[in-house]
Amino acid sequence: MTLNRRTFVQATAALATAAATSRALAADTLKIGYVSPQTGPLAPFGEADKWVIEQMKAAFKDGLIIGGKKVDVQIVLKDSQSNPNRAGEVANDLILKDKVALVLTAGTPETANPVSDACELNEVPCISSVVPWQPWFFGRKGDPAKGFSYTYHLFWGLEDVIANFTNGWKSVATNKKVGGLFPNDGDGNAWGDKELGFPKPLAGMGYSLTDPGRFQNGTQDFSAQIAAFKRDGVEIVTGVVIPPDAKTFLTQARQQGFKPKVITLGKALLFPGAIEALGELGYGLTTEVWWTPSHPFSSSLTRQSAKALAEAYEAGTKKQWTQPIGFAHALFEVAADALRRTRSLKASDVRDAVAATKLDTVVGPVKWGGAGPMKNVSKTPLVLGQWVKGTKNKVELVVVNNEAAPSVPTGGALKPI
Template identity: 85%
Template sequence: MSTRLQRRHFSQGLVALAAASVTPLLRAAQTLKIGYVSPQTGPLAPFGEADKWVIEQMKTAFKDGITVNGGKYAVDIVLKDSQSNPNRAGEVANDLILKDKVALVLTAGTPETANPVSDACELNEVPCISSVVPWQPWFFGRNGDPKKGFDWTYHLFWGLEDVITAYTNGWKGLATNRKVGGLFPNDGDGNAWGDKNLGFPKPLQTMGFPLTDPGRFQSGTQDFSAQISAFKRDGVEIVTGVVIPPDAKTFLTQARQQGFKPKVITLGKALLFPSAIEALGDLGLGLTTEVWWSPSHPFTSSLTKQSAKALADSYEAGTKKQWTQPIGFAHALFEVASNALSRSKSLKPADVRDAVAATSINSVVGPVKWGGQGPMKNVSKTPLVLGQWVKGQQRKVDLVIVNNGAATNIPVGGAMSLLQQ
């Protein structure tokens, strides 16, 4: 080998050695961005009420950065407000992807937020983890093909089969005529819950709970006279459905004014939050709803090692507000993000996506695993129980778990009772 060739090989070796030695420093100086989209304002804002607190908690959890394939990265969480508007949700998701160059997008809070965000990520080939939408309106509402699934978007939550089971488990133990009235708005949730094949009508009929469905209505309607008349006509004693909090208040107020007194009212979405129940006054006591997460859930965070109770207590101490169900799922999204990024081969979108898909953790909302724990490869199911709002001992109202038939590891706190007439 010539002297010139030897020198060139020696120089190349020095350059390679220098590059290898500075790579960790360069990585340490880089920032990894995680995008988060939720409704901070508008009628769906209660779903995003805890997000800023959770993000502050994550800033502490990630203060030393995240190590990805041997390199440490500072973490920047970019929160965007969907304003409870699907178009806005899609716009801010595109901003996160194209302008902020996020490595991963997280989103939660009804189909009106999670679906357009997931669609934007699927289109732009950026990994996304979503929650707080029953899996059917998330999957089929996005025209998902069960044979193919999605390539970039992954979801964790329960399904309509679970909420139907939770509701009917509670109703079966009560003295009613089993006639049910449905309130299903013309939106992602309402169209899924009211769907004759995928939603409530078919299984309720099979279980001996005939359903009166007066048809779709627009969220924000000021007149429920048609629905109330139909329920009175058919002798309905159980009212169910999935409505936003303002619509629940309008319906309940007008039902009382028009002399309609059902024995059971079990609604999704509207009755999840203590603030919504307090706003109903005495109309709120005795109402029932699904419980996806509570301080009594027997799960622990894989990230902060807090129990569900410790997480709820920390939220109440930090905000001076009552715990609310979305806390657990906002936290769990970051658990999955942290776990997946720490296992990813790189920050290339496909590598991050593959790490997300391979997730298998025990989170503060329960086990999360895709590819074997849900009905589709992109769906990981979480447990669901039934709760009833009662007058609180230390607070104005408390949500008590009254039926755990579908998830017996989650303890009940009391028995379900009929509404006071």
């Protein structure tokens, strides 16, 4: 067959039409990327995500109206494997290969920071959570005068965790001697930082802090830390460690005859599975509480109360509720709200819609701009909880101090271990 000029022009036009049709079809599907630790030592932070995403698929089944046009919604979940390098890689895949319009991420600085950095670099809007705002902002070399252009964050800060921990400690008679467990990671370096972290405010409240220095996650021997705490007569232990390290420390402390009155740890004591794994060592431990079924908030997307959301999770998974459920759900609430308000799916338009958010969510009000400590940070409430022997479940988390967020009801008072 000889290809004359007319046939060639027709063929080229047909190809161009097919390409345009294919682009139009692609434009009719909006992709939201989600990155969290599904595997590795931080996996408990991502345990509820698949359930939340199934719930979101139902919520988005009829699509969203964006700029007057109906668009199908597809959610692409990626596993950071609890590894910062991997988190950055999968974020780049979402941006460059999947062409997502918006990225959501949660689950400690080791996931949220590299994902946020990839989005900032590629000018793709990103909403993150489940990292205190200081390790997220300053850990990414944020400039308070400028903030970030494409990355927005919702969670509480170190000032809130310090207030809650010390509010609890004040209610128990101790010698005010505190031992710190701060690992060599994003959270540990922020919590142990002399200016931004625990040392300065504790000293101001009359507490003395024994900080034996940074250690690597996965440490098998805490003898040096325990010896330092015993030497200084420590009665309160605090810090921010991963669950396996908490188990190692608590087991070795018991073996070596170190019995503090209060143990309040961030990160490690958030999940019922981790507490159950500790057996009797788990009872009486205290931790920060970011979300519970008794929080007085409801979803803007499904209209479920915090209680109804937790009950739906337990019915659907046959597992006990965990704190990240609320924040995974809230990230999608904010995403849906911003996408409904955006003028188009252009990255800058989506970013502007995110920045203009003013929404009551299942974790509390979310608003960026004037109210937060930085223009890219919206703070959520924080209270203190204590693990007790359960009636319905093996262990239950009871809110024991709400001075920092009085709208969240308490269920009891802090008791020494």
